[in-house]
Amino acid sequence: MNEKLSMQDLGRLSSDEFKTTKKNKIILVLDNIRSLNNVGSAFRTADAFLIEAIYLCGVTGTPPKPEIEKTALGATETVTWKYFKTTQEAISALKADYYFIASIEQAKNSIMLNGFQKPDQPIALVFGNEVYGVEQAIIDQSDACIEIPQFGTKHSFNVSVSMGIVLWEMLR
16 A cells, blocks of 8 residues: 655655755756746756756846745745846856756757757756747857657646656656
8 A cells, every 4th residue: 555655754865965066067058048936946846856056047036025025935035046137148157167058948949858869978958948948149058959749739838837747767
């Protein structure tokens, strides 16, 4: 019989342990994400997958904001984050640190997520605005565009759902 695990049974890290634990060499880049709930979800997902950091760019909201905390559930206190006035500034900083830049976008010559071979270097995953996606200028500077296979009538997933799908695939 399956019995739900208690919080103690789950054996999760404390906030202090999280901060000192080795992280996965992945940075999430949020390119003008307008929903603070999506930003909060990004923090919570980044915490769950031990992601190195989140870069918040352009109009993307920054903590502390109640709408972010509502979905982050405290992850803004554990996940490292930085704000950049433009996504271009974040990409320039990441390239200077030799990150592989992958925009999550439907584009000509995109690579399906299930066919993507993760490089042997740190990776930055760029997630775009809920309506407009990743800026073309950022796609132009990306080392790859990754597309999530979809089979229904909708054109895209919610950006926070996309983050969970892509991170799971990167780390499994």
